[in-house]
Amino acid sequence: MKHYLGCFCIIFLLACSSNNxxxxxxxxxxxxxxxxxxxxNFYKVNKEFSVAISGGGSGLGIASLLNGQADIANSSRPLNSDEIRMFNVRRIKLRTIVFAEDATAFIVQKNFPLDSIDVFTLGKILSGAYKSWKPITGQDMRINIYGRQSNSGTHSFVRKKLEIRFSPDAKEMNGNAQIMEGVKMDVSGIGYVGAGYILKDGTGQPVKILRISPKIGQPAISPLDQEAIRYGRYYFQRPLYQFIPETSWNKVAAFIDFEKGEEGQKIIQESGYYITH
Structure with missing residues (x-):
């Protein structure tokens, strides 16, 4: 089965499936x-269910809950104050699950002359304070930024961690695949994607994953370093959330149990994410 990203849907259907x-x-x-x-994998052992999955960003998923169009919202960020208020106004009670942990990876073209970067310099780049790579690599090339739209949880996470506003020149892409493709084709590009989207060891990937140093002079860490993630040492790691309305809980409980079970936990780890304890 093909995996579609962005606003496309991946649908698993049974002709005889009931709404519940x-x-x-x-x-x-x-x-x-x-x-x-x-x-x-859930469907293999629970054929009476159908599961429809679509992306589009954390904000879209949360809005879908508010509009009664989803049973689970996957989100790479917590709810913001406006969203909490709207759920309260509509009297929608939610259950919150942290089902995995992810790290955000910063990528450049495979042969780009940079292997690591500190958080301060990264903020200068993504905010647009640095327009050229010259202060960093010595190459007088314009910096091209590939990021996500403002409704993306990853966009919000990176912005808050760097305490910046993104450069107005940053290209807003629909998802990880577009960012990867943009950076792959751009010798002066830099972008960010979920580390779970990249193969664990990066083998065969057409991009370079930068190691990140929290401060100038401190060790730089890769988002694919499992031990560093386990001990919370990578600067851009975060929990991944699932928000579920109480009215949908009985329907989705079997799927949540599968995620938390041995097979689900194995899938999470094999996909390049980290399990929570």
């Missing part, structure tokens, strides 16, 4: 490939 066995999952593009793998 039809689960709709929407939201984070960071989580969408993982959600597909979990749903595929």
């Amino acid at each position: 066995k039809a689960i709709k999952v929407k939201g984070s593009d960071t989580e969408v490939n993982l959600a597909v793998r979990l749903a595929e």
Whole structure:
């Protein structure tokens, strides 16, 4: 089965499925490939269910809950104050699950003359304070930024961690696949994607994953360093959320149990994410 990203849907259907066995999952593009793998394997042992999965960003998934169009919202960020208020106004009670942990990877072209970067310099780049690579690599090339739209949880996470506003020149892409493709084709490009989207060891990937130093002079760490992630040493690591309305809980409970079970946990790890304890 093909995996589609962005606003496209991955749908698992049974002709005889009843509404109380039809689960709709929407939201984070960071989580969408993982959600597909979990749903595929869940379906193998729960054929009475149908599961429809789509990406589009954390904000879209949360909005879908507010509009009664989803049973689970995958989100790479917590709810913001406006969203909490709207759920309260509509009297929608939610259950919140942290089902995995992810790290955001910063990528450049494979042969780009940079292997690591500190957080301060990265903020200068993504805010647009640095327009050229010259202060960093000595090459007088314009910096091209590939990022996500403002409704993306990853966009919000990176912005808050760097305490910046993104450069107005940054290209807003629909998802990880577009960012990867943009950076792959751009000798002066830099972008960010979910580390879980990249193969664990990066083998065969057409991009370079930068190691990140929290401060100038401190060790630089890769988002693929499992030990560093386990001990919370990578600067851009974060929990991944699932928000579920109470009215959908009975419907989705079997799927959540599968995620938390031995097979689900194995799939999470094999997909390049980290399990929570």
